[in-house]
Amino acid sequence: MRTYLVTGGAGFIGSNYIHYMFEKYGEDIRIINVDALTYAGNLENLKEVENRENYTFVRADICDKEALRKLFTENEIHRVVHFAAESHVDRSIRDPEVFVRTNVLGTLVLLNCAKEAWEQADGSYLPDRRFLHVSTDEVYGSLEEEGTFFYETTPYDPHSPYSASKASSDMLVKAYMDTYHFPANITNCSNNYGPYQFPEKLIPLMINNALQGKKLPVYGDGKNVRDWLYVRDHVKAIDMVQEKGRLFETYNIGGHNEKQNIEIIHIILETLQDMLPKEDPRRKLVSKELITYVEDRKGHDRRYAIAPDKIRAEIGWEPETMFQEGIRLTIQWYFEHGDWMKRVTSGEYQKYYADFYKV
Numbered sequence: 415m416r417t418y419l420v421t422g423g424a425g426f427i428g429s430n431y432i433h434y435m436f437e438k439y440g441e442d443i444r445i446i447n448v449d450a451l452t453y454a455g456n457l458e459n460l461k462e463v464e465n466r467e468n469y470t471f472v473r474a475d476i477c478d479k480e481a482l483r484k485l486f487t488e489n490e491i492h493r494v495v496h497f498a499a500e501s502h503v504d505r506s507i508r509d510p511e512v513f514v515r516t517n518v519l520g521t522l523v524l525l526n527c528a529k530e531a532w533e534q535a536d537g538s539y540l541p542d543r544r545f546l547h548v549s550t551d552e553v554y555g556s557l558e559e560e561g562t563f564f565y566e567t568t569p570y571d572p573h574s575p576y577s578a579s580k581a582s583s584d585m586l587v588k589a590y591m592d593t594y595h596f597p598a599n600i601t602n603c604s605n606n607y608g609p610y611q612f613p614e615k616l617i618p619l620m621i622n623n624a625l626q627g628k629k630l631p632v633y634g635d636g637k638n639v640r641d642w643l644y645v646r647d648h649v650k651a652i653d654m655v656q657e658k659g660r661l662f663e664t665y666n667i668g669g670h671n672e673k674q675n676i677e678i679i680h681i682i683l684e685t686l687q688d689m690l691p692k693e694d695p696r697r698k699l700v701s702k703e704l705i706t707y708v709e710d711r712k713g714h715d716r717r718y719a720i721a722p723d724k725i726r727a728e729i730g731w732e733p734e735t736m737f738q739e740g741i742r743l744t745i746q747w748y749f750e751h752g753d754w755m756k757r758v759t760s761g762e763y764q765k766y767y768a769d770f771y772k773v
């Protein structure tokens with residue numbers, strides 16, 4: 415039985431990945447989820463799998479060399495899927511240090527532990543071992559013109575402390591592949607949305623605020639463009655890269671679904687109006703009047719757009735969920751998980767929100 419070590423599995427994409435993998439492989443795989451449970455990590459995301467015999471949760475920081483080394487010596491690990499990171503750009507602008515610690519140092523510690531466990535005396539690696547580093551399109555910087563895209567060959571040009579830390583971690587993975595022939599892949603994906611996303615990010619923040627009649631804070635002119643991908647399509651791509659991708663390669667993942675932020679907000683408002691039952695009192699709260707233009711994000715990247723040509727041609731991956739469908743599935747999920755939202759937005763997050771948005 416193949417064992418996966420998943421880092422950051424209690425976060426948004428990591429938990430979606432774990433659900434997907436158990437649905438797909440059932441009892442044929444084992445997953446060890448290592449997560450430090452920062453503000454973004456939530457074991458509630460994994461309630462349905464926590465009692466499985468082929469699932470283990472370990473609370474540990476990926477910077478903790480001894481804890482990770484122990485995991486590799488006590489378990490025969492075949493795959494590493496590395497999600498753990500500080501992931502929110504606005505937080506990185508306020509407090510860059512933890513981003514460098516987790517995203518750069520943590521990745522280095524993980525690489526070293528995997529290399530130590532997998533490398534043989536002659537410098538080759540145990541068979542069927544693979545490390546997948548989950549990264550972002552933000553490492554490529556910002557596009558201005560329509561019709562230009564990020565390719566795997568686009569030079570790195572990160573602007574925020576977050577993207578700089580992810581770019582650094584990518585460089586370390588590349589260095590391990592080049593120097594030690596370490597068996598890895600890197601994926602660079604565009605903006606994800608879907609179930610379990612923490613409401614500091616645009617889409618769940620707008621859904622949550624609109625349902626409560628709270629202001630919808632739009633940075634700058636609202637015309638920054640992001641390329642949105644439903645999270646299940648992303649986690650499927652990750653699995654396909656590990657199964658079918660050529661080792662040492664980078665694959666860009668994206669849905670050719672570019673939208674301005676203000677368009678996204680209008681779609682959310684219209685979809686909420688359409689989906690809320692007639693008698694639901696929240697229908698009266700959901701309104702365009704809530705849209706509020708606020709100070710722009712510092713160094714705000716204008717446009718991201720991925721060219722997913724390589725992953726389509728080599729691996730046969732294509733996005734399956736169109737935005738109109740994905741946003742409905744997402745809103746439906748948030749309707750059904752009001753308690754989840756209440757719990758994650760209580761306490762520390764309230765303080766962050768009030769301080770950041772000055773409300």
Ligand code: NAD
Pocket residue numbers: 421422423424425426427428448449450451452453454455456474475476477496497498499500501502516520548549550551580602603604605606607612
């Ligand atoms: P998230 O913030 O929702 O989750 C991050 C998880 O990592 C949390 O469970 C947190 O507890 C854990 N973590 C943080 N620091 C840790 C540490 N030191 N040790 C162990 N665990 C730690 O993030 P996400 O949105 O799910 O993103 C996952 C990965 O995907 C990240 O590497 C991110 O850069 C990348 N990515 C995200 C997106 C997106 O749109 N969200 C797009 C492309 C790539």
Ligand code: DAU
Pocket residue numbers: 501502503504549550551552603604605606614615616617619631632633638639640675711718
């Ligand atoms: O592109 C991939 C990246 O997407 C990931 O690597 C990051 O981990 C993930 O957080 C996301 O980064 P963004 O900065 O693009 O996502 P965010 O949801 O924070 O913002 C999306 C856009 O919406 C961005 O242009 C800023 C804007 N925005 C965001 C918030 C939270 C607003 O206008 N108002 C807001 O309140």
